[in-house]
Amino acid sequence: MKSWLEKRAALSPDQIGLYAGNKNTWTFREMNEEATELAELIAPYIQSREPVALLITNQPQSVFLIHALQKIRVPVLMLNNRLSTKEWAYQLKDSRAQLVIFEDQFAIEADRAVSIDVLRSSKQKNIEVFEQEDVCSIMYTSGTTGNPKGVMQTYDNHFASATGSAFNIGHQPDDIWMCAVPLFHISGYSILMRSVIYGIAVRLYEKFDERRIHADLVNGNGSVISVVTTMLQRLLDVKNERYHPFFRCMILGGGPAPLHMVERCHDEQIPVFQSYGMTETASQFTTLSPADARRKTGASGKPLFPGEIKIVDEEGKNCAENVIGEIFVKGPSVTKGYLNNQQATASAFDHGWLKTGDVGYLDDEGFLFVADRRSDLIISGGENIYPAEIESVISSHPAVKEAGVVGKKDEQWGEVPVAYVVLLEELDQEVLHSYITERLARYKHPKLYRFTNELPRNAAGKLVRRKLKEEINHESV
């Protein structure tokens, strides 16, 4: 089939599809021309159906690159640009990426890499197209094991996510979706997909600048925005004017909002839709409407049509209402598995249901309450941080016996990682810290170290992070 952008350009050629900066706009026809040109430039580099990695920032050019790769029928591996070079190297190897396309500012080391500037000076060639069941995009997330895994999103997944969202929040042909979240996260990438599927414009921001976004919300320059809790807090901090009535929906992800925030939004008539989702569900999977927000404080809403949720106990049986268990999800937006990792895929699914690892319950009206994010997940400024990944790096230092990492509450970031470390021999904290910073992205760097003689473990010898978390958060009160 033709690419989604190609079809959209045929359907709505003169509709604006992208706003960026103060004055720059592109119609869907212009976007398609840009993407087609890039696709023709990339095509000569393509040798297989393995992924092509993108290492980019939130630029219009990145939007065109993403669509260009859809025209060539290769999955795109979206590299988180905050990672360390070692982390990038892991993902490139694990995904068997055939090529990296990168912005010049990034110092990527890879066998086959081409900068966008070099690409733009190449020659042209014919291009291919995709089928809906093809893998469209890959994003790596870590799990309990600490090894990042490549989550595959098919075109069908993205399509189902886009339709479920539209049936929930409505679809207005003149909508403008504001994208200040990274394109390499599912939250940002999915906005680009919705844009071509719905035929609506994206307003792209290079970064989250609360004053700029506040002004756009007041001036009616966007109708929908996706944010994480810390972004919402920053918006509330600068809010001094009513938002324009054209603005109709704020999708809030990245952990539940605290009660005071929900109430402030209600008082200020900010249409907040709290949501729960993950890379594996191609973005939001459940959403709570503003109408229910105060009545169901702390809830994450109901699954988007036609997704399904069930809560399962440790014996694999369905939990009754209001009983906590593991959250299982099923539906057309759920990933078909992890790239090149049949074992991880097999253990993540149970009869077609994805075991999220998150814990929660459904109340008597079917609203989901997420009690605890999976595997002691730390959510810091919207980024997911998996303790096991950081612990694994710390423990790899020869002077370290073992480590335990937990989230400490933080006004600005929601949570920040803190490391408990048991040493084998004397080690300077600075030395340890620089060992870690070489190997991990900045947002994963521990903000505090606690050196201790032993870590709390349960009878089976398993680390009990909950105790460390209680300790560190008690300290801070």
Next chain:
Amino acid sequence: MKSWLEKRAALSPDQIGLYAGNKNTWTFREMNEEATELAELIAPYIQSREPVALLITNQPQSVFLIHALQKIRVPVLMLNNRLSTKEWAYQLKDSRAQLVIFEDQFAIEADRAVSIDVLRSSKQKNIEVFEQEDVCSIMYTSGTTGNPKGVMQTYDNHFASATGSAFNIGHQPDDIWMCAVPLFHISGYSILMRSVIYGIAVRLYEKFDERRIHADLVNGNGSVISVVTTMLQRLLDVKNERYHPFFRCMILGGGPAPLHMVERCHDEQIPVFQSYGMTETASQFTTLSPADARRKTGASGKPLFPGEIKIVDEEGKNCAENVIGEIFVKGPSVTKGYLNNQQATASAFDHGWLKTGDVGYLDDEGFLFVADRRSDLIISGGENIYPAEIESVISSHPAVKEAGVVGKKDEQWGEVPVAYVVLLEELDQEVLHSYITERLARYKHPKLYRFTNELPRNAAGKLVRRKLKEEINHESV
């Protein structure tokens, strides 16, 4: 998976899903209770996965029955209630229907049939659910051969049709879709599917009463309506007031609207979306927006996202812009084929493209213009009439040698069927007519007979209906 209605009732239990008559409303929760009760009553009659036929009118109970069958995981065969008993018998046999559920007013003859009243007095049993790739509904249409074929629509087909429509005309959570078209046609059935998928209400009408519908359009009792050309004409005939601003979209099917009608709608600010579709595409496949209606007079619009259209010449090659050929369609809303008829299915498709049999062209902007409906199709009051089917019945009379049927233009119905008959021996027109009326639905009865000595045929001996059509329509001027 759970049935769509079950999920919708879980998502929006208190939202009104159905309006009927002056005061009757049902929430999605109440609809689900009605449908569940019916499903439990029907379940004991179910012996296989073969279709269950429904012979019903536009009643709330019919809506619940349709959803009940989705809960039992059997396809529904929607019988056109205007057909003759012989036509019903053909469809029941051909589809291998295991059961007919009928309203008492209809005199159906079938091995296994149960009236709704009898059903309501039965006992209860457990129920099953469906998967999206299951066949959801079956509707018979005739083709060039004259034998009706059962078009299968899967849940996936209905879902794709609903999403394509929403991305085109927009989706408002408070929409009310007015349904005055028959539930046994794809135009009516698809409204019920959209209702549960979108979570919006249907306003159901037992029949098309232009005064009643005019009043509802004026009073803001509906926001979207599906009509055929003759219904629109009847609405224009009684229009004496401005429609309410809540009314935002009129989907017009059943053949292109004449220019004077398009202009009248423009003058009266009626938001008409002309469309092209068929039972095989689970309703509208292309739609023309009001914004383009006058600029593209006679066009049927562009395919709904992500459907595709191409125009193919007699050698199977793609036609250039503005060159007439056969219309091929492809996309997730297109049927997977004809029930129990592999041969018809195989000959209807070409490498995944459905050959519609209709003739038309795409202009330089990609707008579809339908030049001629398939196989000399006669469209009378929104019903499709296939000449070959009527000819076959007429020719089966012992005194008839052969027959040719064509459409004659008609103020009220758009077209009516006229029969050219060559006799073997003397035959009274009244005798012939009552022979036909026993065997065919009323709307297929010829309104005029022309007895002649021979029919126009081409060099290959094939009937040239076009000549008869010119003759009869010239006569009438």
